[in-house]
Amino acid sequence: MSSRYREVYGQWQANPEAFWAEAAKAIDWVKPPKKIFDADAGVYGRWFPDATCNTCWNAVDRHVKKGRGAQTAIIYDSPVTNSKRKISYEQLQLEVASLAAVLQDRGVGKGDRVIVYMPMIPEAVVGMLACARIGAIHSVVFGGFAAKELATRIDDAKPKAVLAASCGIEPGRVVAYKPLLDQAIELSASKPTSVIMLQRPQGEATMIEGRDHDWAKLVADAKAKGKRADCVEMAATDPLYVLYTSGTTGVPKGVVRDNGGHMVALAWSMKALYGIDPGETFWAASDVGWVVGHSYIVYAPLLAGATTIVYEGKPIGTPDAGAFWRMIEEYKISALFTAPTAFRAIKKEDPNAEFLKKYATKSLRTLFLAGERADPDTVAWAEKILGVPVIDHWWQTETGWCIVGNPIGLGMLPVKHGSPTVPMPGYDVQIVDEAAKPVAANQMGSIVVKLPLPPGCLPTLWNQDDRMKESYLADFPGYYKTADAGFKDDDGYLYIMGRTDDIINVAGHRLSTGGMEEVLASHPDVAECAVIGIKDSLKGEAPCGFVVLKAGVTKSPMEIEKEIVKLVRDKIGPVAAFKIAVTVGRLPKTRSGKILRGTMKKIADHDPWTTPATIDDPLILEEIEAALKQHGI
Ligand code: COA
Ligand code: AMP
Numbered sequence: 001m002s003s004r005y006r007e008v009y010g011q012w013q014a015n016p017e018a019f020w021a022e023a024a025k026a027i028d029w030v031k032p033p034k035k036i037f038d039a040d041a042g043v044y045g046r047w048f049p050d051a052t053c054n055t056c057w058n059a060v061d062r063h064v065k066k067g068r069g070a071q072t073a074i075i076y077d078s079p080v081t082n083s084k085r086k087i088s089y090e091q092l093q094l095e096v097a098s099l100a101a102v103l104q105d106r107g108v109g110k111g112d113r114v115i116v117y118m119p120m121i122p123e124a125v126v127g128m129l130a131c132a133r134i135g136a137i138h139s140v141v142f143g144g145f146a147a148k149e150l151a152t153r154i155d156d157a158k159p160k161a162v163l164a165a166s167c168g169i170e171p172g173r174v175v176a177y178k179p180l181l182d183q184a185i186e187l188s189a190s191k192p193t194s195v196i197m198l199q200r201p202q203g204e205a206t207m208i209e210g211r212d213h214d215w216a217k218l219v220a221d222a223k224a225k226g227k228r229a230d231c232v233e234m235a236a237t238d239p240l241y242v243l244y245t246s247g248t249t250g251v252p253k254g255v256v257r258d259n260g261g262h263m264v265a266l267a268w269s270m271k272a273l274y275g276i277d278p279g280e281t282f283w284a285a286s287d288v289g290w291v292v293g294h295s296y297i298v299y300a301p302l303l304a305g306a307t308t309i310v311y312e313g314k315p316i317g318t319p320d321a322g323a324f325w326r327m328i329e330e331y332k333i334s335a336l337f338t339a340p341t342a343f344r345a346i347k348k349e350d351p352n353a354e355f356l357k358k359y360a361t362k363s364l365r366t367l368f369l370a371g372e373r374a375d376p377d378t379v380a381w382a383e384k385i386l387g388v389p390v391i392d393h394w395w396q397t398e399t400g401w402c403i404v405g406n407p408i409g410l411g412m413l414p415v416k417h418g419s420p421t422v423p424m425p426g427y428d429v430q431i432v433d434e435a436a437k438p439v440a441a442n443q444m445g446s447i448v449v450k451l452p453l454p455p456g457c458l459p460t461l462w463n464q465d466d467r468m469k470e471s472y473l474a475d476f477p478g479y480y481k482t483a484d485a486g487f488k489d490d491d492g493y494l495y496i497m498g499r500t501d502d503i504i505n506v507a508g509h510r511l512s513t514g515g516m517e518e519v520l521a522s523h524p525d526v527a528e529c530a531v532i533g534i535k536d537s538l539k540g541e542a543p544c545g546f547v548v549l550k551a552g553v554t555k556s557p558m559e560i561e562k563e564i565v566k567l568v569r570d571k572i573g574p575v576a577a578f579k580i581a582v583t584v585g586r587l588p589k590t591r592s593g594k595i596l597r598g599t600m601k602k603i604a605d606h607d608p609w610t611t612p613a614t615i616d617d618p619l620i621l622e623e624i625e626a627a628l629k630q631h632g633i
Helices: 005-014 016-026 055-068 089-105 122-134 147-157 177-187 215-224 260-272 291-303 323-331 340-349 376-386 465-473 513-521 557-571 597-605 619-630
Strands: 072-078 083-088 113-117 137-140 161-165 167-170 173-176 194-198 212-214 239-245 253-258 281-284 307-311 335-338 366-369 390-392 429-432 445-450 479-488 494-499 503-506 509-512 526-536 540-549 580-583
Touching (some): 016 260, 055 260, 072 089, 072 122, 072 323, 083 089, 089 122, 113 177, 122 161, 137 147, 147 557, 161 177, 173 177, 194 215, 212 215, 239 291, 281 323, 291 307, 340 376, 366 376, 376 390, 465 479, 513 557, 526 597, 557 580, 597 619
Parallel strands (some): 113 137, 137 239, 194 212, 281 307, 335 366
Antiparallel strands (some): 429 445, 445 479, 526 540
């Protein structure tokens, strides 16, 4: 089949507003947009400025109204608790409207923030949709973050209420969420007035009188009294959610998503990019705490009237490397979306894909990969074992949907391993030098997107227009800085090679080395430190911390290294996967005092390296090499 991509991209280029006005017809509006884009509003303009709508209506109620009530909306499959459940659109509507009424009873309304701190259970989705229904702004915090990270988010979002579960379940251990939540609320200056706690039998939470309420009881009461909240009319430009993501410091960025543009972009992507029709089953094997979870576990599949999957398990070990194949067979999944690291994990455990032979996976049409660079070996392996197209696509928390991809719904373009293919309509992607001048094909440069960003992308950072401008719009005037570097080939295919800032990508999770350095520096025996991301065959990258100890420290370096590893786990969380701390006598620096992290990374990765001309003392690099060797690197 020939692809319609060029024709469709051309339509967008010729008239972006007409393109998005057409795409907006997929949405039920309260007041349909008359104006499509207002260049003078917001930081760089706003989409659908005069329209009103409700995201929950579009994700749930309208499907019930149009006869999809009995269709499964959410499949919950939890190998870690041995449970499975299906929730129809009609049941989802009841659950969401009842919880929304509970929130209203607790004084939560339009514009109020609600933190959602929950594992991969359907109630997390119900919680998000209940907020959307009444115009409250949810902010989901990933369960693998520690109390301090949660506290930072509470302080910034100032939530009126928290929706939480008593525990999460990781293979072999129950992670009690409640003590982390209590500690976080204690640490934060802003105190939520209500905590609505879903008690899980694997680990029940101790409740604090007055503040904490039992989720199940409140919802049962609301149902018994027939209390259901209606969908509230929202401006298309009102925030739907705030999702915090790593910035270059320990203070995360609150990425804001609006209601209208978000729905339009996601609905367009479900068909044109992922090729999914209503009634089909789409599985994003991620977590609701990440952007992939927000967009492609919760909102996009439900906006499209598809069936989505909430999977509480891992690609391996729950119980084995056949977990994904079982899911595909059992639920007749049409498309799977995950991070390359999941496939690296399966490949490592079962290189000949023996487990795959036990399952019929013929329903699967496409595998989509994103979240980190898809290495050609893993892509080739996945293609070989599954016999379906494997589509890498590139995007960010900030954009909320794909920047560069291969639009299956418009007809697949030829796949080139190592490239996520071409820009989606809405994105004019350019490779530029430091002076914002476009570079020639095949030349590396900074990847930027010409403003305005399309619907769905962040309009700003929560309460921080200036940080938005400074972080993304100041370096390349007229463009959004992606902070990724790469090149375009002669066919216009993009290659994403790495970040230009200190963000690293560990198992598809985005982490700030700057944030980790802040933690290392807080150890009383550490004089100086540097954290870099080093190559890891499973997780893509792994953080590696170097510390210089203060003079007169009597503890052994090994003891301090252990303490540092624990400190990062306690302050940032297990998700940081910080396991390597290396004590060194000094750090390599330029004569002006800049730490030579790039050279340290090359040494740790065993890549060819040369001594930078500006180095203060070249001998230090040999010391670094020796210290890494002692740690088996
Ligand atoms: N709550 C509490 N702890 C969590 C958690 C959660 N929701 N999610 C992860 N953790 C913990 C893990 O248990 C692990 O702890 P450990 O150091 O005690 O082993 C740590 O955080 C690191 O987690 P992770 O990086 O996920 O590693 P893993 O070894 O548990 O699993 C993979 C490795 C590759 C199987 C896993 O990363 C994976 O499935 N990735 C899929 C990709 C993905 O979901 N990407 C998200 C963006 S698309
Ligand atoms: P996040 O905001 O967590 O989705 O992380 C976004 C970052 O992950 C991007 O800026 C890239 O550095 C990286 N990334 C995401 N998808 C890809 C991809 N397909 N190829 C290469 N890098 C990717």
